[in-house]
Amino acid sequence: MSLLQYGIGVDLGGTTVKTGIVSSDGKIHSQTVLPSLADQGPKTVIAQIKTAIHDTLKIVDGKTITGIGIGAPGVVEKEKGVVKNPPNFPGWNEVALGEEIHDSFGVNVEVENDANAAAIAEAKFGAGKNYPNFLFVIWGTGVGGGIISNGKIYRGPSGGAGEIGHISINFDGPRCNCGAKGCVEVYVGQRHLSMLAAQRVAGNPRSKILEFCGGDLSTIEPLHISQAADAGDALAQDILVKAGKHLGIAIAAVMHTLDFRVSIIGGGISAAGKYVFDAVTESVKSHVLAPMRKDILVVPAVLRNSAGILGAAGLVL
Numbered sequence: 187m188s189l190l191q192y193g194i195g196v197d198l199g200g201t202t203v204k205t206g207i208v209s210s211d212g213k214i215h216s217q218t219v220l221p222s223l224a225d226q227g228p229k230t231v232i233a234q235i236k237t238a239i240h241d242t243l244k245i246v247d248g249k250t251i252t253g254i255g256i257g258a259p260g261v262v263e264k265e266k267g268v269v270k271n272p273p274n275f276p277g278w279n280e281v282a283l284g285e286e287i288h289d290s291f292g293v294n295v296e297v298e299n300d301a302n303a304a305a306i307a308e309a310k311f312g313a314g315k316n317y318p319n320f321l322f323v324i325w326g327t328g329v330g331g332g333i334i335s336n337g338k339i340y341r342g343p344s345g346g347a348g349e350i351g352h353i354s355i356n357f358d359g360p361r362c363n364c365g366a367k368g369c370v371e372v373y374v375g376q377r378h379l380s381m382l383a384a385q386r387v388a389g390n391p392r393s394k395i396l397e398f399c400g401g402d403l404s405t406i407e408p409l410h411i412s413q414a415a416d417a418g419d420a421l422a423q424d425i426l427v428k429a430g431k432h433l434g435i436a437i438a439a440v441m442h443t444l445d446f447r448v449s450i451i452g453g454g455i456s457a458a459g460k461y462v463f464d465a466v467t468e469s470v471k472s473h474v475l476a477p478m479r480k481d482i483l484v485v486p487a488v489l490r491n492s493a494g495i496l497g498a499a500g501l502v503l
């Protein structure tokens with residue numbers, strides 16, 4: 187039996203910073219959650235991260251720690267642990283987060299983009315354990331991703347690999363936040379799906395979506411759409427099937443480019459279940475070349491909310 191190792195994982199988000207002690211078998215032994223106070227600028231955020239790590243270290247209980255791994259939004263320059271322009275962190279251009287944390291705690295510190303960290307979590311501890319090569323997709327407000335190749339994260343020369351949300355599926359489509367047209371994120375992002383559902387329910391007041399959202403169209407979330415779909419609502423099923431179809435087109439592009447067969451989908455909307463996964467799978471299959479088709483697999487992520495901490499700790503385990 188091999189001896190377990192322990193690392194600290196830090197999941198930095200726009201609202202909270204979560205830290206935890208993680209063992210090399212993928213168990214989280216204790217967790218601390220603090221507000222990240224992102225609107226108060228980098229100094230405050232870094233102080234919050236340090237406090238959270240301190241709190242976690244207090245309960246380490248004599249275990250030797252292999253280091254501290256941090257998953258952060260934005261582009262991460264991995265060698266120096268620099269986090270660049272994380273969205274929803276005002277005043278934050280480039281911050282040498284790795285150095286800051288290393289100087290305070292004197293242990294090995296690794297920083298990685300949060301989508302990549304979640305991909306690493308699924309590869310080491312989750313749905314990707316048996317797949318050395320897969321595309322990881324986070325499907326929520328936006329669409330992000332990470333590429334696991336030969337069991338390791340593929341970052342690309344500047345750490346930007348796996349930005350599947352900005353693959354265009356329609357060169358003439360609606361404008362995306364990034365400035366380009368027809369990005370898949372514009373078609374399947376959470377906000378778009380909620381809006382689309384609200385519009386279509388307005389013209390279809392008998393849709394069960396209305397029941398699940400409590401009668402207020404402005405509060406529709408993908409969960410309500412999937413609940414209605416499960417209850418047999420044709421409109422809800424149609425919305426999810428189309429979203430799955432759209433996402434599948436972008437995934438197929440990646441399967442072709444990398445000669446991959448497997449994609450693992452996490453994030454809020456992936457909880458929408460069967461309709462979505464069937465639709466994505468069908469779409470990927472129908473958009474790849476025939477010899478690839480039979481091996482195409484679309485798998486739900488399994489780590490959910492713990493993926494951030496597990497993946498961050500996975501950087502040092």
Ligand SMILES: [Zn+2]
Nearest residue numbers: 352362364369
């Ligand atoms: Zn875009």
